[in-house]
Amino acid sequence: MSPEAPFENILTLPKVEGYALxxxxxxxxxxRGGVTPGNIDExxxxxxxxxxxxxxxxxxxxxxxxxxxxVDSVVIIPYNKNYLGFVITEDxxxxxxxxxxxxxxxxxxxxxxxxxxxxxxxSQLNILIDEFAKGSDKSMWQDYVSKGLVALSKGSKIKNCIxxxxxxxxxxxxxxxxxxxxxxxxxxxxxxxxxxxxxEFGSDEARKRVHTVIKKMGKNK
Amino acid sequence: xxxxxxxxNTLNVQLAFRLNEPQEYVGDIENTNNVLERIKLxxxxxxxxxxxxxxxxxxxxxxxxxILILHYQNEVIGVVFDEKxxxxxxxxxxxxxxxxxxTEEREAVPVEEEVVLEEETVVKEEKxxxxxxxxxxxxxxxxxxxxxxxxxxxxxxxxxxxxxxLGDFSLDIVSNVIEDSExxxxxxxxxxxxxxxxSLFNAASLIIGSTKASELEExxxxxxxxxx
Numbered sequence: 001m002s003p004e005a006p007f008e009n010i011l012t013l014p015k016v017e018g019y020a021l022x023x024x025x026x027x028x029x030x031x032r033g034g035v036t037p038g039n040i041d042e043x044x045x046x047x048x049x050x051x052x053x054x055x056x057x058x059x060x061x062x063x064x065x066x067x068x069x070x071v072d073s074v075v076i077i078p079y080n081k082n083y084l085g086f087v088i089t090e091d092x093x094x095x096x097x098x099x100x101x102x103x104x105x106x107x108x109x110x111x112x113x114x115x116x117x118x119x120x121x122x123s124q125l126n127i128l129i130d131e132f133a134k135g136s137d138k139s140m141w142q143d144y145v146s147k148g149l150v151a152l153s154k155g156s157k158i159k160n161c162i163x164x165x166x167x168x169x170x171x172x173x174x175x176x177x178x179x180x181x182x183x184x185x186x187x188x189x190x191x192x193x194x195x196x197x198x199x200e201f202g203s204d205e206a207r208k209r210v211h212t213v214i215k216k217m218g219k220n221k
Numbered sequence: 222x223x224x225x226x227x228x229x230n231t232l233n234v235q236l237a238f239r240l241n242e243p244q245e246y247v248g249d250i251e252n253t254n255n256v257l258e259r260i261k262l263x264x265x266x267x268x269x270x271x272x273x274x275x276x277x278x279x280x281x282x283x284x285x286x287x288i289l290i291l292h293y294q295n296e297v298i299g300v301v302f303d304e305k306x307x308x309x310x311x312x313x314x315x316x317x318x319x320x321x322x323x324t325e326e327r328e329a330v331p332v333e334e335e336v337v338l339e340e341e342t343v344v345k346e347e348k349x350x351x352x353x354x355x356x357x358x359x360x361x362x363x364x365x366x367x368x369x370x371x372x373x374x375x376x377x378x379x380x381x382x383x384x385x386x387l388g389d390f391s392l393d394i395v396s397n398v399i400e401d402s403e404x405x406x407x408x409x410x411x412x413x414x415x416x417x418x419x420s421l422f423n424a425a426s427l428i429i430g431s432t433k434a435s436e437l438e439e440x441x442x443x444x445x446x447x448x449x
Binding site: 039042043046047049050051053054055057058059060061062063064065066067068069070071072073089090091093096 | 276
């Protein structure tokens with residue numbers, strides 16, 4: 001499941017009052033919200049791990065969800081290689097299905113937002129590249145940006161989502177990417193391109209062209 | 222004690238096992254004895270490490286199959302079955318067979334619903350609850366009775382039991398639990414009272430521990446049966 005959905009929205013479901021995203025490696029809390037017991041990290045990690053062993057022992061593969069009813073009642077979903085635990089106040093019939101369905105919907109919304117972000121950032125950089133390439137050696141820019149893309153995306157999931165063709169950045173679905181990853185990568189690429197512009201035109205001219213791009217972007221809004 | 226063979230055959234489950242003594246299983250799975258020991262160990266260690274009372278239900282929804290482990294009274298029963306089978310049905314069946322829920326009819330009938338019972342069904346009911354004998358005449362082939370509604374005195378009895386275990390806090394706790402539930406104080410149904418009992422068990426476990434809370438729960442369940 002990915003990208004990360006806004007888990008707070010799932011707390012609007014009846015009888016769901018808190019959540020914790022817990023690392024399956026070391027049991028540490030990655031994120032939590034709503035009302036949760038103090039040891040929610042241990043509850044989610046221990047039960048998640050116990051369920052894995054029980055499933056394996058019984059030859060049941062692919063745990064989709066775990067529900068435990070007791071003093072602390074929880075629904076735990078394996079989530080991006082971690083455990084996402086929801087605290088429930090009562091064992092409402094099929095509560096786990098409601099949580100999974102809502103999580104899926106929230107992920108869908110989050111995916112749309114992430115895709116839009118990637119497209120917007122790429123189109124902004126395209127305007128910048130266009131501006132810098134004006135009256136300049138286009139093949140040099142093609143070669144430079146292309147090398148930058150390869151170097152900066154090495155080992156990152158964004159590598160498969162972005163390419164350069166005819167001095168234009170093309171993006172595909174931002175599958176598995178978070179907004180943070182996209183923003184970080186695009187900032188690195190922007191700095192990389194601006195650095196070259198400064199060395200090509202001098203800082204004054206580079207700044208002037210950046211301002212032109214900012215104006216264009218303002219009109220595009 | 223639930224009959225695992227009966228459980229397996231009736232629900233057509235892949236595996237049914239008992240983790241408490243006498244540990245046993247019915248069904249096909251490799252190295253079942255080792256598997257049961259492993260599951261028992263994992264559950265014991267997990268809940269010991271968490272320092273919380275054992276679970277009542279532990280359900281794992283896998284791809285194609287579901288594992289349900291129930292802990293009630295002194296029994297820990299596990300079942301592995303196809304995902305198409307409703308967990309609630311399996312849970313209800315085990316509880317019913319174990320006496321946690323006495324009859325399916327009483328659980329399933331909604332509030333105020335009138336149920337027409339054929340003579341054969343009535344006779345079956347009589348065997349379990351002979352005190353109802355006077356309701357069935359020899360000549361009656363069909364009778365109509367109202368099901369599911371309990372006497373309002375049940376609430377007072379629950380409050381009394383809660384006070385016995387929880388002391389002065391009991392009234393607040395019972396009030397909160399009832400407020401959070403859908404219980405109609407004027408016309409309490411068995412389903413609603415069982416829901417309150419379950420919530421009360423959870424709340425009481427935090428204060429007096431699960432063993433005492435289980436005793437409280439059992440006392441309430443007895444009273445519910447007496448009220449029928």
